[in-house]
Amino acid sequence: MxxxxxxxxxxxxxxxxxxxxxxxxxxxxxxxxxxxxxxxxxxxxxxxxxxxxxxxxxxxxxxxxxxxWELDKCRMxxxxxxxxxxxxxCRPFVPEDFTARAYIPGSGWPVTYEDIVPFYRRAHRTLGLGGFDYDARALSERLQFPLLLADSDVVEPRFYQLSPPVRxxxxxxxxxxxxxxxxxxxxxxxxxxxxxxxxxxxxxxxxxxxxxxxxxxxxxxxxxxxxxxxxxxxxxxxxxxxxxxxxxxxxxxxxxxEHPHYYRCIALLTKPSDLRFYRRNRVDIPVDGQSQLVDVYGGFGLSAAVRAGAGLPDFTATLEPAALEEADTGRLPAKTMQALTVSGAGRPELLRLSLQTEQTPTPxxxxxxxxxxxxxxxxxxxxxxTIRSDDNEALCRAAELLGVELGRAGLGRAWVPLQDQRFAWIRNAGCHxxxxxxxxxxxxxxxxxxxxxxxxxxxxxxxxxxxxxxxxxxxxxxxxxxxxxxxxxxxxxxx
Ligand SMILES: Cc1cc2nc3c(=O)[nH]c(=O)nc-3n(C[C@H](O)[C@H](O)[C@H](O)COP(=O)(O)OP(=O)(O)OC[C@H]3O[C@@H](n4cnc5c(N)ncnc54)[C@H](O)[C@@H]3O)c2cc1C
Incomplete structure (x- = not known):
């Protein structure tokens, strides 16, 4: 009562x-x-x-x-x-988040992913989500929307489920x-x-x-x-x-x-691509065999093996159409900028990459x-x-790996605004x-x-x-x- x-x-x-x-x-x-x-x-x-x-x-x-965000504005x-x-x-932690990773000092929980999974299932019900299922490849098949870089071992598809949201x-x-x-x-x-x-x-x-x-x-x-x-x-x-x-x-x-958020990284897709997986979509993800419609939002990150090999904190990226002004960071070659101003079928597609990143604990x-x-x-x-400077450097390397994959697949390129090998733009917080x-x-x-x-x-x-x-x-x-x-x-x- x-x-x-x-x-x-x-x-x-x-x-x-x-x-x-x-x-x-x-x-x-x-x-x-x-x-x-x-x-x-x-x-x-x-x-x-x-x-x-x-x-x-x-x-x-x-x-x-x-x-x-002001402390009395972001919290209610x-x-x-x-x-x-x-x-x-909503997205759960992944198994390696709970492990002690040598390249992230202070990492390692005294519980495992498996310890928490039964409670994630219950939490899904509390939050009005679909089944506890975050298999992005299966989702892509269910939606019949293809993944970018589907055959890459470096880039891993991911998605969020959206609570209605439960208030x-x-x-x-x-x-x-x-x-x-x-x-x-x-x-x-x-x-x-x-x-x-x-x-x-x-x-x-x-x-x-x-x-x-x-x-x-x-x-x-x-x-x-x-x-x-x-x-x-x-x-x-x-x-x-x-x-x-x-x-x-x-x-x-x-x-x-916190989760440092970076909103203005630019991906330039030169090959026409089906990006429907990366929009908000509604799909049935059953709970205990019962149909449950839920909104989902596609994204991607680097695979756990790549992160471990290169010693990188994690990030999850999402893609949104970007305006031409956003590309005008001074870093895109003049020829590319010119191509972007041309209207019609040959114009490259400009996308904004938003990154939600992990930070290394620091006293x-x-x-x-x-x-x-x-x-x-x-x-x-x-x-x-504060954020450790080596987190910024690691994030640059991570974004570069992503850019290399886009290039390898002939899809396009990613531009990261850099200054002294660091992300040059202002970080946002997630209110997390x-x-x-x-x-x-x-x-x-x-x-x-x-x-x-x-x-x-x-x-x-x-x-x-x-x-x-x-x-x-x-x-x-x-x-x-x-x-x-x-x-x-x-x-x-x-x-
Ligand atoms: C704009 C915005 C968007 C967000 N979007 C997402 C999202 O998409 N996904 C996501 O996972 N998270 C999101 N979050 C974060 C999410 O809101 C929090 O993770 C979540 O609410 C935290 O739950 P909590 O119970 O720990 O804290 P809170 O929900 O903040 O609850 C704390 C409660 O304690 C009460 N309280 C505080 N001090 C006292 C006191 N001294 N005595 C008695 N009561 C007190 C408060 O009144 C409040 O009711 C978002 C946050 C913001 C600000």
Whole structure:
């Protein structure tokens, strides 16, 4: 059932078996998975049903590294969280994302792809996707749309499935209202995690409303599901008993990863090509034998063998028709530019390659707490996002490999705007906040274990992309939802 924390008496004490902070994709998936399991669940959500300026302002912060989307614009603080404006693009991690790759220092998860697959299947249902099937060659046959570079060993076809998109706050509102064992408190802000003693378990979450009242929640198990940055913010801000914050024995709370996005790489196709696979298409990808229509969006990357051989982080590329002005980067030969201005059948086709890339973890990229506080007295975030220079160089090599393949197939060429052997254009972020409470087997190298349980605090768990060790070249929400289902099973089994 959904309740309003503003109606609680000041200093009220709530109790539950499991207390979940945050009612976005992760928190609501977890809470709903724990329905009818004989447990009482309390979900604390800062916002209400609609966006509210005063609540959004709690998300304001500074950016001292690469400037990206404003912190209070890219994240949404209301029931359903940032799924209020997500686009719905979904792809799972691939098996090698979970392995320790020597050429990506800090890579390697304490879980395998196979461990997560059953939960990806469940996550597909939560997100209204088709079957858990990402075989791009089979999709091309099903659609009867050919692949570019179909015989290449270097380039690997890929595709996204698109969620309708499921907006958790509206899609699951009735389910939440009808669940007697799940109490969702709106307008409830978790501001502090209190331990029974320094180094001990959590005793309660301290909460505040923007109206000035306070209350606490006491539970057996606690889960942070506040989003990729706020999970770390609350841990760092809860420092009354431990100066480095809660669950931060490794000193790694706040290490930060994004997906650098590059939108203006140009591919020039000189041979007329059928590009329908690379548009948005609707197709039937059955779930458990039942027909399920889903939108798909084709793309490609480099094969795992090529990436491993050349030591390259991953990227996923998509193709869109580009305007002539976009080609005018000063790098295309005059003859080519001239050919592009000719209209008619002989004119080469100009395409924009957009790359969503993986970044190598680096301690320089991190979020910390600034000096300013928000309306609830919580320190605001300073986000210092950086990318290693060798990531840029690797990406240039990767784009060149792609260009060579286009040339080899007689299809055309790819132009990468370069400066000093680096990508010259401005990076965009994906609003994918990852890695700030990463998973590790060794407690000195991360914040949570393979079960998403804090290494240092036995009854504290973390859900969301903050537990990602690396980001792969896929959007995060499918994996966030899969890990939330997995955590629900663990909590149920161990109660
Ligand atoms: C424009 C845009 C497009 C996107 N498109 C895609 C896409 O196509 N595919 C994809 O995979 N991902 C996409 N994303 C990312 C996606 O939205 C997130 O990965 C996803 O919402 C994260 O889920 P979450 O539950 O971890 O965090 P959120 O959904 O952000 O939920 C966190 C919740 O915690 C609440 N909260 C925060 N602080 C507190 C507090 N102190 N106390 C109580 N509650 C609190 C918030 O109000 C919020 O409801 C997109 C993001 C943006 C901004």
């Amino acid at each position: 959904i309740l309003d924390a503003r109606e609680l008496a000041d200093s009220a004490v709530l109790t539950a078996d499991v207390c979940i902070a945050g009612g976005g994709a992760a928190g609501l998936t977890l809470g709903l998975s724990l329905r009818n399991k004989g447990l009482t669940v309390c979900i604390l959500e800062s916002g209400g049903y609609e966006p509210d300026n005063a609540v959004q302002a709690l998300y304001q912060g500074t950016m001292s590294g690469i400037k990206t 603080r209301l029931l359903g969280g940032t799924t209020y404006h997500w686009e719905g693009l 958790f706050g509206t899609r699951y509102r009735t389910d939440l209202n009808e669940a007697p064992d799940v109490h969702v408190y709106l307008h409830a802000n978790v501001v502090d995690i209190r331990l029974t003693a320094a180094g001990g378990p959590v005793s309660h979450f301290e909460c505040k409303t923007l109206e000035g009242t306070s209350f606490r929640v006491e539970a057996q198990r606690y889960v942070l599901a506040l989003g990729g940055l706020e999970n770390a913010r609350v841990l760092l801000a809860s420092n009354a008993q431990q100066s480095e914050g809660i669950a931060n024995g490794s000193g790694r709370v706040g290490y930060f990863l 320089e990229s991190r979020m910390t707490l600034g000096n300013e506080v928000d309306a609830l007295g919580m320190p605001r975030i300073d986000l210092h996002w 906040h990852m890695g700030t409470t990463s998973m590790s087997a060794d407690a000195s190298l991360g914040v949570v274990n393979a079960r998403c349980q804090a290494h240092d605090v036995e009854n504290l768990y973390i859900a969301g992309s903050s537990v990602f060790v690396t980001g792969g070249a896929c959007n995060p929400t499918l994996s966030i939802v899969a890990l939330a289902h997995r955590l629900a099973d663990h909590l149920e089994e161990t109660f």
